[in-house]
Amino acid sequence: MKDKLGLPRDRIDGARDLADKITRPILGFVEKHTTVTVERATLRLAGCDGADREGVPVPNLVVDQLEASGRLEEGALLWYANALIREGRDPGELDARIAAGLKIGDLPLGDREAIRRKGEALARAGLDRVAANRATREALLDRWKGRNNDPLLYLIVATGNIHEDVKQARAAAMRGADVIAVIRTTAQSLLDYVPYGATTEGFGGTYATQENFRIMRAALDEVSEKEGRYIRLTNYASGLCMPEIAAMGALERLDMMLNDSMYGILFRDINPYRTFVDQNFSRMINAAAGIIINTGEDNYLTTSDAVEKAYTVLASQFLNERLALAAGLKPWQIGLGHAFEMDPTLKNGFLLEFAQAQMAREIFPEHPLKYMPPTKFMSGDIFKGLAMDTLFNFVSKATGQGIHLLGMLTEAIHTPFMMDRHIAVDNAKYVMDNIASFADEIEFNKEGLIVKRAHEVLERTLAFLEEVEAKGLFDSIAEGLFADVKRPRDGGKGFGGIVEKSGEYWNPVEESLKATLGLRVGDGRRNGAEGGR
Amino acid sequence: MATIVRPYGDTLDDGKVQLSFSLPVAEGPKAREAARLIVESWGFRDCEVVHSAPMSEDFTFFVAYAKAQGGIDFELVVADDAREGESMSMDEVDAFIRERIGRKVVVVGACTGFDAHTVGIDAIMNMKGYNHHYGLERYAMIEAHNLGAQVTNERLVEYSAKVKADAILVSQVVTQKDVHIANMTQLVELLEARGERSRYVLVAGGPRLSNKLAIELGYDVGFGRGSYANEVATWVVNRIVDKAKAR
Numbered sequence: 001m002k003d004k005l006g007l008p009r010d011r012i013d014g015a016r017d018l019a020d021k022i023t024r025p026i027l028g029f030v031e032k033h034t035t036v037t038v039e040r041a042t043l044r045l046a047g048c049d050g051a052d053r054e055g056v057p058v059p060n061l062v063v064d065q066l067e068a069s070g071r072l073e074e075g076a077l078l079w080y081a082n083a084l085i086r087e088g089r090d091p092g093e094l095d096a097r098i099a100a101g102l103k104i105g106d107l108p109l110g111d112r113e114a115i116r117r118k119g120e121a122l123a124r125a126g127l128d129r130v131a132a133n134r135a136t137r138e139a140l141l142d143r144w145k146g147r148n149n150d151p152l153l154y155l156i157v158a159t160g161n162i163h164e165d166v167k168q169a170r171a172a173a174m175r176g177a178d179v180i181a182v183i184r185t186t187a188q189s190l191l192d193y194v195p196y197g198a199t200t201e202g203f204g205g206t207y208a209t210q211e212n213f214r215i216m217r218a219a220l221d222e223v224s225e226k227e228g229r230y231i232r233l234t235n236y237a238s239g240l241c242m243p244e245i246a247a248m249g250a251l252e253r254l255d256m257m258l259n260d261s262m263y264g265i266l267f268r269d270i271n272p273y274r275t276f277v278d279q280n281f282s283r284m285i286n287a288a289a290g291i292i293i294n295t296g297e298d299n300y301l302t303t304s305d306a307v308e309k310a311y312t313v314l315a316s317q318f319l320n321e322r323l324a325l326a327a328g329l330k331p332w333q334i335g336l337g338h339a340f341e342m343d344p345t346l347k348n349g350f351l352l353e354f355a356q357a358q359m360a361r362e363i364f365p366e367h368p369l370k371y372m373p374p375t376k377f378m379s380g381d382i383f384k385g386l387a388m389d390t391l392f393n394f395v396s397k398a399t400g401q402g403i404h405l406l407g408m409l410t411e412a413i414h415t416p417f418m419m420d421r422h423i424a425v426d427n428a429k430y431v432m433d434n435i436a437s438f439a440d441e442i443e444f445n446k447e448g449l450i451v452k453r454a455h456e457v458l459e460r461t462l463a464f465l466e467e468v469e470a471k472g473l474f475d476s477i478a479e480g481l482f483a484d485v486k487r488p489r490d491g492g493k494g495f496g497g498i499v500e501k502s503g504e505y506w507n508p509v510e511e512s513l514k515a516t517l518g519l520r521v522g523d524g525r526r527n528g529a530e531g532g533r
Numbered sequence: 534m535a536t537i538v539r540p541y542g543d544t545l546d547d548g549k550v551q552l553s554f555s556l557p558v559a560e561g562p563k564a565r566e567a568a569r570l571i572v573e574s575w576g577f578r579d580c581e582v583v584h585s586a587p588m589s590e591d592f593t594f595f596v597a598y599a600k601a602q603g604g605i606d607f608e609l610v611v612a613d614d615a616r617e618g619e620s621m622s623m624d625e626v627d628a629f630i631r632e633r634i635g636r637k638v639v640v641v642g643a644c645t646g647f648d649a650h651t652v653g654i655d656a657i658m659n660m661k662g663y664n665h666h667y668g669l670e671r672y673a674m675i676e677a678h679n680l681g682a683q684v685t686n687e688r689l690v691e692y693s694a695k696v697k698a699d700a701i702l703v704s705q706v707v708t709q710k711d712v713h714i715a716n717m718t719q720l721v722e723l724l725e726a727r728g729e730r731s732r733y734v735l736v737a738g739g740p741r742l743s744n745k746l747a748i749e750l751g752y753d754v755g756f757g758r759g760s761y762a763n764e765v766a767t768w769v770v771n772r773i774v775d776k777a778k779a780r
Binding site for chain 2: 160170171174175186187189190203204268269302303304305343376377379380412413417418419421422423426484
């Protein structure tokens with residue numbers, strides 16, 4: 001993309017350096033700790049699955065047993081592999097016995113070398129499946145090259161019933177959507193387990209379960225074939241089971257994951273330490289699976305003013321980028337978020353939105369930016385809402401955004417009707433076709449409002465990052481510097497689920513992920529340090 | 534005297550209405566005729582289906598215009614809205630509290646149950662407020678406690694007792710499968726079981742809540758879509774004064 005704003009390169013580099021300094025202590029902590037859900041994700045990737053009669057997932061049964069006896073610090077897979085050798089069965093049979101009450105932490109540990117071989121074989125089998133999914137996706141994308149919209153049109157379904165979701169997703173894809181996201185049921189982010197099997201009941205969304213992932217993937221593969229266009233599937237690797245959702249998505253060939261480094265802390269009151277450990281592991285899985293993450297900067301603007309707090313979005317983008325690179329994600333996999341959320345009564349608001357979107361594009365040139373539509377100022381006036389969505393569509397295309405979440409004219413009223421999506425796709429296609437080459441034609445007045453605004457936001461972001469660096473990230477979060485919410489480092493949900501790794505800690509899934517991603521064990525920090533150039 | 538009102542297009546009493554809807558049938562002449570007939574089956578006359586488009590193989594979107602037949606006597610209409618008459622501004626509310634109550638009013642707000650949407654309670658409580666109406670946190674004479682979302686009724690009750698709240702604000706955004714009704718009812722039952730219901734001005738709010746429903750469920754008032762902090766504050770402080778008089 002052509003440089004139109006003349007943003008000072010040294011200031012952008014300065015912001016990246018600050019993001020590096022800010023996140024360094026966090027990565028140090030991450031390296032030394034595991035969590036209950038990191039262990040469960042490890043088990044899932046090694047083939048552990050199923051649930052007991054009460055619906056408690058087997059990975060939870062295993063981790064709960066080990067945690068209670070203080071053995072989690074050695075790594076759950078040690079005990080799982082040991083049990084497999086002792087009982088001489090495949091994971092399916094062992095899972096059934098664990099569901100029936102077998103306590104694998106009570107079995108004496110056998111020959112360490114045999115356990116090591118077993119665990120490595122399990123990890124390899126899981127990660128081979130992940131790699132095969134990635135190869136399948138890449139082959140399909142290559143087969144239907146050039147058939148997707150640019151930016152990718154992203155639509156949400158949220159009926160609560162996976163079978164109904166399939167119908168809605170099919171219709172959305174046939175209308176032109178490139179990405180289907182299945183919104184999760186309210187409060188799933190606060191469950192410390194992932195429900196098992198297909199589900200038909202949810203509130204404001206559908207449970208993320210591995211079976212639901214499989215059902216939707218199969219349906220979208222069918223539509224892709226029919227339409228001759230690869231339809232991507234998205235879910236939410238966030239909340240208390242962030243890495244497990246990532247694992248399930250990798251196993252079932254999801255293509256994108258909402259996956260923010262701080263969203264859970266700020267907007268779901270999940271413990272900061274827990275979140276940072278979980279996001280790192282989930283991002284390594286996403287990286288290996290070739291999944292594109294979508295970060296959640298749009299959320300800053302739904303609680304704070306979009307003009308005043310624009311710098312918090314850019315600051316968070318720098319931090320999300322840094323932590324993503326440190327987990328092995330490549331720039332093309334980092335869909336940094338932002339949103340069109342300024343007050344529509346603001347004079348020249350459109351220019352400020354344009355400046356923000358163009359600035360993000362120029363600072364993160366290789367990243368498939370995820371652009372979110374107006375929500376906060378949408379009202380029951382659907383006609384006005386459609387006009388706002390039209391301007392949003394314009395900015396998105398004119399600034400070369402990568403992933404475009406379609407705005408709904410009924411945003412403030414209900415979860416979308418089928419016809420709401422139809423109108424949204426029509427509007428976006430109309431605008432984007434009409435201005436297809438606009439970005440190549442337009443340049444900005446060097447002394448004008450747009451250029452000035454972009455420079456201001458960048459400078460304000462640097463000042464903010466300097467403040468965060470001086471205070472430290474944990475204290476900055478505790479003092480409410482982000483999104484005006486205060487989250488103490490030892491508060492929030494899931495704090496109890498963090499475990500310090502013992503000297504004996506062993507996790508062949510983690511080792512194998514790090515090897516694949518070229519991350520050195522004990523130093524996730526410097527990888528990919530070239531940033532988004 | 535009866536004053537019958539009907540929809541207005543461009544001539545008084547022409548009854549013209551615009552409609553858009555979809556049918557689970559494939560687009561085509563038969564679908565368009567079905568759309569026209571279905572509109573007329575609702576009591577409309579002279580329906581014109583002006584647009585139809587396929588949304589998938591077996592769903593079609595329509596836009597139609599038609600003449601409504603019914604009218605209503607406007608004089609007999611009674612509105613169900615807590616916001617009768619003019620509401621006070623933030624400064625007026627603060628002045629009212631100083632003069633008539635003489636101490637800070639304590640308000641606790643939360644979005645309760647599994648509902649994770651803070652947007653409603655934030656619009657009323659947060660400093661910034663919404664659409665140029667400052668939230669209660671900005672009021673000099675209101676001590677506002679915003680507990681956020683996914684707060685259990687038990688926690689809300691205990692917290693309110695602890696800070697000696699005058700009013701409790703409950704936000705409910707998700708109404709799928711009537712989950713808000715069970716949740717709102719439980720709060721009232723909890724307060725009654727503790728003998729604390731009469732202590733508080735109990736206010737419900739949410740985009741799909743009516744004043745009538747809130748009162749039926751045992752709340753003092755309900756605020757629906759488009760309500761602002763100063764409107765809620767006006768109602769609450771008036772009720773606090775009324776309650777004190779009644780004693």
